[in-house]
Amino acid sequence: MKFLISFILFFSFSFGAYVQQDVWWKGETLLTFFEKHNIPQKVYFDLPRTDKELCSEIYAGVEFQTMFDDDGVIVQTLIPISEQMQIHVYKDDTGQFVLDIIPISFQEFEQNIQVSIQNSPYQDIMKATNNQALANEFMLAFKNSVDFRRLQKNDIVSIKFKQKIRHGKYFGSPEILAASVKMKRKTYYIFQNPDDKRYYDLNGNSLTSFLLKTPLTYTRISSKFTYKRFHPILKRYRPHLGVDFAAPTGRKIYAAADGRVIHKGNKGGYGKTIIIRHSDGLRTLYAHLSRYNTAIKVGSWVKQGRYIGRVGSTGRSTGPHLHFGLYKNGKAIDPLKMISVTKTKLEGEKRKDFMKVATTLKDQLDNGEKYATAPIRLEDFETSYQI
Ligand SMILES: [Zn+2]
Incomplete structure (x- = not known):
């Protein structure tokens, strides 16, 4: 079965026009591209x-498509800024270039797989799925609870996960729901x-030691995280891939975690921005700073709570605030969700809700054969941009 890619609908094909696929290189900005x-x-x-902020979200290594007319002049381009949204630059009816932020079309599949260990979980998951990001995420998820050296041949690994597919390739990071x-x-x-x-165990105990602290004393939250907000007027x-903490210019900002x-x-x-890489595939971003802590350099190791810079409004932000971003495996997630987790064990209503989900998922893992899905074959998906 072949699936049509709705991406092509954004392109009005004319004779001689062609689509080129490129990889965004490190150091390129939208302005150098223009x-x-x-x-x-x-x-x-x-x-x-807000759109200027989103244009800074283009990440090195991302694949993007550009359409040229028969004279080799650019007509349109589509550049992803997250797993949900992309920048669309095109010529409007009057022949003027316009920039818009639009949703990315992709297909998403839920998979249940069972792998019998023959070599190592990493190798065997790779062999079964050809999905390196999934193998990595699996190893990361279990690193604090399972000593993989104690695994024996024919031990069974079960994974229930979601994976996006776009242009005939895995797209974005796989999401492990249970394993x-x-x-x-x-x-x-x-x-x-x-x-x-x-990730939590069967009793609602957190399996990650990673805790995030609020990076400053703020006046108020002026803008929350939204993945794909549609502005009705x-x-x-207008997605907002972080949290804005309003605070006076010069207020000290601290590293939210070790990294x-x-x-x-x-x-x-x-504007002036610091990015810190942490454990568990996490990164934090601190934007619009007025100044940096001069003692901190690229490559410096910082402890949680280390002073890294001061609040400002660089990068044409409206008033002084800290834009604070959090990414897991390159995917923006809501920092407030992570900050609010101050305990390592779920309690009360939160535990009740979790236990309901976990019980259903446990049954599916325990009866893996019954719930197993047919493996995804990428060769079944359309990769060409021609209609
Ligand atoms: Zn912001």
Whole structure:
């Protein structure tokens, strides 16, 4: 079975036009891209502040498509900024270039797989699914609870996960909903809590030691996290991939968790920005700073609570505030959800809700044969952009 990709619907094909697939290289910005293709810089500079921030979310290594006319002149381009949204630059009816943020179309599949261990869980999951990101996420999810050296041949790994597919390839990061490792004497489980997206064991104990602290003393939250908000008046999508903490200029900002500084410098609409890489595939981003702690360099290891910079409004933000972003495996997630988790054990209503979900999922893992899905064959999916 072949699936049509709705991506092509955005393109009006004309004779001789062609689509080129490229990878966004490290160091390229929307402005350097515009310059290369003779798109006027004002298309970027006339954007509202929130759209400028979103343009800074383009990540190095992302695949994007550009359509050229028969003279090799750019007509349209689509560049993902998250797993949900993409930048669309195109010529409108009057021949002027316009930038818009639109949803990405993809297909998402829920899979239940069972793998009998022959070599190592990593290798065997790779062999069964050809999905490296899934194998990585599985190892990460169990790293604090299972000693994989104790696994024996024919032990069983069961995973229930969601995976996006786009243009005939895996797209974005797989989401493990539940998984188990069945060893001779004991079965180990992990369950993703829908409320905070963290992994817990059967009793609602957190399996990650990672805790995030609020990075400053703030006045109020001026803008919350939204993945795909549609603005009813503007009739446009305006996602906000972080939390804005309003605070006076100069207020100190602290590292939200231990980690290594991987970016310190200007980042388009985010202005002066610091990015820290933590354990468990997590990163935090601190934007619109007025100044940095000069003792902190790219490559520095910082402890949680270390002073890293001061609140400002660089990058054309409206008033002084900290835009605080949190990413797991490159995917933006709501920082407030992670900050609110201050305990390592779920209690009360939260535990009740979790236990309901976990009980259903445990049954599916325990009866893996019954719930097993046919493996995804990427070759069954359409990869071409031609209609
Ligand atoms: Zn913001």
